[in-house]
Amino acid sequence: MSKMTNIPAATGADTENKSMLSIRNLSKHFGSVHALDHVDLDIREGEFFGLLGPSGCGKTTLLRILGGFETPSAGEIMIDGQDVSHIAPNRRPVNTVFQSYAIFPHLTVAQNVAYGLRKSGLSKEEIAAKVEVALQMVQLDGYGSRGADQLSGGQRQRVALVRALVKEPKVLLLDEPLGALDKQLRESMQLELRALQKRLGITFVFVTHDQEEALSMSDRIAVMAEGRVLQVDTPRGLYEVPASRRVAEFIGTMNIFEARVSGHERTQVALDAGPLGRVLIEPANAARPEIGASVSLGVRPEKLSITDAPRGAGFNSVEGRLSASAYFGDRNHFFVELDGLPRPVSVATQSDALAGTLPGVQPNGEAVRVWLNWPVAGPVLLPAE
Amino acid sequence: MRQRGIQSWLGLYSLLYVAFIYVPVLFLPLFSFNDGIYVAFPLKGFTTRWYQEMANNTALIDALKNSVLVGCTVAVISTALGTLTARALTRYRFRGRKTIFGLIVVPLVIPFIIIGVALLVLTNRLGIEPSLWTIGAAHLLIATPFTTLIMISRLEGFDASLEEASQDLGETGWMTFWLVTFPLAVPGIVASLLLSFTESFDEFILAFFLSGNEVTLPLYIWGQLRFPERLPMVLALGALILAASFVIVSFAEWVRRRGVNVKGK
Numbered sequence: 001m002s003k004m005t006n007i008p009a010a011t012g013a014d015t016e017n018k019s020m021l022s023i024r025n026l027s028k029h030f031g032s033v034h035a036l037d038h039v040d041l042d043i044r045e046g047e048f049f050g051l052l053g054p055s056g057c058g059k060t061t062l063l064r065i066l067g068g069f070e071t072p073s074a075g076e077i078m079i080d081g082q083d084v085s086h087i088a089p090n091r092r093p094v095n096t097v098f099q100s101y102a103i104f105p106h107l108t109v110a111q112n113v114a115y116g117l118r119k120s121g122l123s124k125e126e127i128a129a130k131v132e133v134a135l136q137m138v139q140l141d142g143y144g145s146r147g148a149d150q151l152s153g154g155q156r157q158r159v160a161l162v163r164a165l166v167k168e169p170k171v172l173l174l175d176e177p178l179g180a181l182d183k184q185l186r187e188s189m190q191l192e193l194r195a196l197q198k199r200l201g202i203t204f205v206f207v208t209h210d211q212e213e214a215l216s217m218s219d220r221i222a223v224m225a226e227g228r229v230l231q232v233d234t235p236r237g238l239y240e241v242p243a244s245r246r247v248a249e250f251i252g253t254m255n256i257f258e259a260r261v262s263g264h265e266r267t268q269v270a271l272d273a274g275p276l277g278r279v280l281i282e283p284a285n286a287a288r289p290e291i292g293a294s295v296s297l298g299v300r301p302e303k304l305s306i307t308d309a310p311r312g313a314g315f316n317s318v319e320g321r322l323s324a325s326a327y328f329g330d331r332n333h334f335f336v337e338l339d340g341l342p343r344p345v346s347v348a349t350q351s352d353a354l355a356g357t358l359p360g361v362q363p364n365g366e367a368v369r370v371w372l373n374w375p376v377a378g379p380v381l382l383p384a385e
Numbered sequence: 386m387r388q389r390g391i392q393s394w395l396g397l398y399s400l401l402y403v404a405f406i407y408v409p410v411l412f413l414p415l416f417s418f419n420d421g422i423y424v425a426f427p428l429k430g431f432t433t434r435w436y437q438e439m440a441n442n443t444a445l446i447d448a449l450k451n452s453v454l455v456g457c458t459v460a461v462i463s464t465a466l467g468t469l470t471a472r473a474l475t476r477y478r479f480r481g482r483k484t485i486f487g488l489i490v491v492p493l494v495i496p497f498i499i500i501g502v503a504l505l506v507l508t509n510r511l512g513i514e515p516s517l518w519t520i521g522a523a524h525l526l527i528a529t530p531f532t533t534l535i536m537i538s539r540l541e542g543f544d545a546s547l548e549e550a551s552q553d554l555g556e557t558g559w560m561t562f563w564l565v566t567f568p569l570a571v572p573g574i575v576a577s578l579l580l581s582f583t584e585s586f587d588e589f590i591l592a593f594f595l596s597g598n599e600v601t602l603p604l605y606i607w608g609q610l611r612f613p614e615r616l617p618m619v620l621a622l623g624a625l626i627l628a629a630s631f632v633i634v635s636f637a638e639w640v641r642r643r644g645v646n647v648k649g650k
Binding site (some may be wrong): 068089099100102104106115163167290 | 531544547548549550551552554555556557564565568569
């Protein structure tokens with residue numbers, strides 16, 4: 001996939017293919033509820049892996065099973081070649097950063113970080129030195145003697161992180177690691193966390209319901225729903241080439257049009273898309289459905305453009321009515337109604353892209369006639385649902 | 386100024402309320418230093434002879450020792466049972482959990498006189514001689530619901546992932562209990578020990594039904610009330626117990642306030 005060449009080869013070629021964590025056929029039932037349903041996953045050494053999904057999709061259950069806090073109903077987990085499915089949490093080569101951070105309130109920061117080293121066989125001095133180095137790593141040097149209640153949210157998060165990292169786990173599990181932080185802090189911690197992970201080379205598996213967080217931090221993401229893994233891919237892959245409507249609609253916004261395949265022309269597919277008329281596209285995915293098949297055509301809002309005349313060759317164009325707009329500072333959202341479509345089409349542009357070229361929505365709410373264009377290359381064809 | 390009128394009435398009400406609670410109790414130390422047998426005004430002279438008499442009364446001291454012994458034993462055992470029960474009820478989801486919780490709390494609302502009769506019948510049928518042991522067992526029965534409730538409220542207040550974090554960092558379940566659960570539960574444990582000790586120390590009805598040759602302090606005091614000349618000595622004892630309670634409760638409150646914030650947030 002040529003689109004992925006601009007992703008830095010951070011994990012390095014030597015570790016690219018080595019599987020650190022494999023999950024085989026894993027299921028978990030709570031009574032009659034299937035929290036996990038035949039999950040298979042392979043996570044590579046040194047990978048920053050995201051588990052993304054809405055609440056109740058099973059991602060937290062999966063993380064708790066990896067940590068050893070829940071036992072699977074069926075299936076197995078291999079970490080670095082060792083079957084850990086029935087090994088107690090305290091004997092697994094994994095450590096967890098809990099959602100609440102779980103900083104021991106009766107211990108100081110240094111005692112918290114040293115907690116996991118009690119059984120390491122190191123002397124008191126060696127442990128103290130190790131704790132000091134660990135605290136420096138997250139810019140908390142000098143905080144060792146503080147109590148947990150004297151720390152800010154971001155500092156607690158760092159303590160939880162180094163407390164787990166001093167154990168030198170093969171896999172670090174993080175449960176909504178940035179969920180308790182406010183937005184600005186979260187964004188800087190995302191960068192910091194990723195830089196730290198790349199430096200240490202430890203495999204990170206983290207759970208989040210925040211798609212932006214997942215996209216910005218992960219090497220690869222598993223999108224989950226109702227106890228199943230829907231798709232595993234790089235952030236770019238998931239966004240550009242989703243495998244199903246559910247993934248397409250969960251990650252970002254996707255305009256979906258129902259269509260029927262009417263013909264093939266070399267790499268291009270001709271569609272009869274109802275209200276849109278005849279559409280020619282070159283799908284980003286390898287989908288080549290046969291003639292007559294029902295498909296869903298997916299176009300991201302930022303692939304669409306609005307003009308006062310059709311854009312011509314290389315684009316599909318259709319006339320519609322600009323019915324609403326929303327200003328987000330860095331970008332504008334426009335909503336264009338097309339005859340015969342129940343929902344308006346969503347279009348995103350950079351704020352200055354349309355300045356002065358479009359009349360915009362009239363103050364009296366009267367719709368403006370515009371042309372909606374999207375390139376032939378780039379949309380995806382998804383199985384109709 | 387209507388506002389001020391209401392406030393002064395509230396002030397008076399508060400004063401009366403506090404007086405209602407403490408004045409009767411304060412008669413104890415007052416008359417324990419009164420140089421006279423009868424509890425009546427006017428006060429006669431100041432004396433400490435009732436305290437001397439009390440210290441020399443071996444029967445009274447024995448009864449006090451018995452009560453402290455039974456009270457401490459009951460406090461330790463009921464707190465241990467309460468802590469373990471509370472842990473099971475707050476940390477695990479198992480079948481019959483709610484039923485068990487209900488069964489544990491019910492003894493709180495059974496009148497002591499009923500429990501007393503039942504235990505008397507039971508010990509008789511089983512041929513168990515009444516003794517401090519039977520009193521202790523009865524007190525354990527009534528104290529454990531209290532200790533369980535206290536410990537449940539303490540354990541529910543702290544983040545379960547603290548215990549998971551300990552195991553995650555390599556400790557066994559048992560060490561996790563000693564390194565994390567126990568230190569965080571200490572304020573609850575202190576409260577539980579105090580309450581269960583008090584519950585046993587001043588309990589009369591069950592002790593009355595189940596006592597053998599050795600009596601507890603409430604039974605001894607009850608027995609002495611027939612002899613007017615011994616009343617001042619009982620007042621002296623009461624004053625001492627009052628002083629001790631004050632010290633202990635202040636200490637417990639101090640422990641509770643320095644108790645760490647266990648929410649983990």
